[in-house]
Amino acid sequence: MNDPTSSLENDKITRRHFLDAAIGLGGVALVASVAYPIAKYLVPPPQAEASPASVNVGKVDDFQPDTGTIFKMGNKPGILVRSKDGEFHAFLAVCTHLGCTVQYRPDLGVIWCACHSGRFDLNGINIAGPPPRPLTPLDVNIRDGQVFVSREEA
Amino acid sequence: MAERTTSKAPPGGLKRWFEERYGLSKVREWASHKTVPVHRGSVWYYFGGVSLFLFIVQVVTGVLLLLYYRVGVESSYESVRFIITKVPFGWLIRSIHSWGANLMILAAMIHMFSVFFERAYVKPRELTWVSGFLLLLLAMGFGFSGYLLPWNKLSYFATKVGTDIAGVLPWAGGFLLRFLRGSEDVTGATLSRFFGFHAAILPAIFTVILTVHLLFVQVQGMSQPHLKKPSTKPPMPFFPNFVLRDLLLWLMVLNLLALLAVFFPWELGDKADPFASAPAGIKPEWYFLGAFAVLRLLPAHILGIAGDLLGVIGIGLGLVFWALFPWWDRHAPEGGRKAWAVAIGVIVLLSFSLLTYWGWRAS
Structure with a gap:
């Protein structure tokens, strides 16, 4: 200073x-x-995802061959397809492209997404259009004439 | 008794009352000098005004719809059905709101392309271009968020696809997806959020940018195109000559809206069902058909990169390129256009039109 x-x-x-x-x-x-x-x-x-181990979709006889049915797999839609020869196939019905809910097309014999025309075969493999991956497969079990669908063991 | 301030006191009680407090003669003086250039392209000046008018119609009809609309998975669809079936003239208000949205985006697009081809975006109007383009993008945001509010099947999947596209983006995708949806999936949380965007957040942002956009036009005046043969006609006074023409056109647009709403009332469709397949023939509104076509046409992978990601990045870069166009096309030749700039405009307009047409025809 x-x-x-x-x-x-x-x-x-x-x-x-x-x-x-x-x-x-x-x-x-x-x-x-x-x-x-x-x-x-x-x-x-x-939020905790409600993910049930197994879902009872209905009686075997409820599903005609060559049809597809949407059901609730927790909070996601699932699709159960009964092929022409009577076999059951189940997947998450969420298209792997941009998430629309797919449907079975008996005229084409494929699982089809209306949003961008993606196609999957009955093994869930993406065969045409923009989807990049196969559908997420689900296990089908038949017990006492009832169809049960469950998530595949990882 | 008002005191006498000047020797030139204006006549009339009310007029004088305002004049003495707010000096309205200054505003009148300013308005009397506002002019509009007259030339062979003058007709394009009207589309900005038409967009503005349609925005006003959207605000008025939107506020009216708010009086009955109840957001929620159990009430959105039901309340819109109530509006169009039970409320007197509810069908008219709702139809005008839907048609007006589409016409507003159409008018804004015509306005944008006319500005582009008249090269009105060059210095000093770069920011008028940018703010105008932002308004168009916001208008599309209005369209996208408003589309979900009736909670019908089409809107449910449109929102699923639209928000999933945001989720495709690297790094910010996950955040964006949850920010837009308000949950992992499209649910009632998404509906609430979109209502908030549509009726509060977007209007607030839009109003600010619209004000700025209009201020720019007032400060700089209307752009005079660089014509090879400059117009010899004197400019037209804005008040009242141009305003009256504007108003006449607005009246015609209002009539067109009424005709469309009466003869082609907007459909409500079926209520959204998260456990139903996407309906065959599902399509977005016309202004998203181009993007829809791109998403449909792109294969799953291009050179090992996800096709939809590539599409989203391509469209995004295209939008940025377009928004910044005044900085690519800077040095104006006197009295001329640049061939490459015109060519880009033609390519953009043609590819947008063709993709839109392809999307519209796709089954």
Whole structure:
């Protein structure tokens, strides 16, 4: 403090810098403390997926050969197809392209998605159109004349 | 008694009352200098105004629909059915809202392409172009979010596909998908969210950008195209000459809307069912048919990359390229257009039209 004027000058500059930095940091902190909760709020919390081990779809005789049926596999749609020779095939009915619900087309003998005309054979293999992967297969078991569908063991 | 401030006090009680407080003569003075250039392309100036009018119609009919619409899986479809079957003139309001949305996007597209081909986006109007293009994208956001609100079969799968496309994106896809849907699947949470987007968030953003867009036009005046043979006709005063022409056209558009709503009432369709197959022949609104065609035509994989990802990235880059066009086409030759810029415009317009037609014909 020997030279009051120069120390005053220095003081002024450092004080201004300090305040600028403090206000800047405070501003960033304010924006972050407002934006962070909003950003987190926008994304919903994950919900436990109801995933039953096995679903009773109905009696064997309810399903005519050469037809397909949509059923509830937890909160996703499943499709049970009975082929012309009476065999059962089941898949998640969610198209692997963009998630529409597929259907069985007896005229074509394939599983078909109406949204972008993707096709799957009765083994769930993607055979035409944009779908990139086969349908997710499900296990079919017949007990006492009832059709049970369950998720395949991983 | 108002005190006398100037010797030139305007006549009339109410007029004077406002004049003394707000100086309206300044506004009148400004308005009397606003003009519109007259040349062979003047007719294109009207489409911005028509888009604006249709937006106003959307706000009015949208607010009216809010009085009866009840968002929710158990009430959305039912309340729209109530509006169109029980509420007096509800069918008219709802049909005008649906038709108006489509006509608004059509008018905005005509406006955009006319601006493009008149080269009105060059300096100093770069940001008018960008803000206008943002408004068109927002209008499509309105269309996409509003489409779900009746909760019918078509809208359910349209939303599934549309949000799944967002989920295809690398890195941000998962976040975007859950942000848009409000859950893992398209559910009642999605419906609530889309209602919030459609009736609150989008209108707020749209109003701000629309105000900016219109301010730019007021500050800079209307663009005069660079014609080889400049027009010799004097410009037309905005008030009242152009405004009256505008209003006459708005009246015609209102009549067209009424005709469409009366003779082609908008369908409600069947209620959405998450456990039913997508209906055969499902298609999006016409302005998404081009993107729909791309998604249908692309194979599952191109050179080992997912086809839909490639399509989404391609469309996204195309939109960015288009939005920034004023910066690609900067140095204007005096009194001329650039052949390559015109060629790009023609290619964009043609490919959009052809893809739309292909999407419309696809079975």
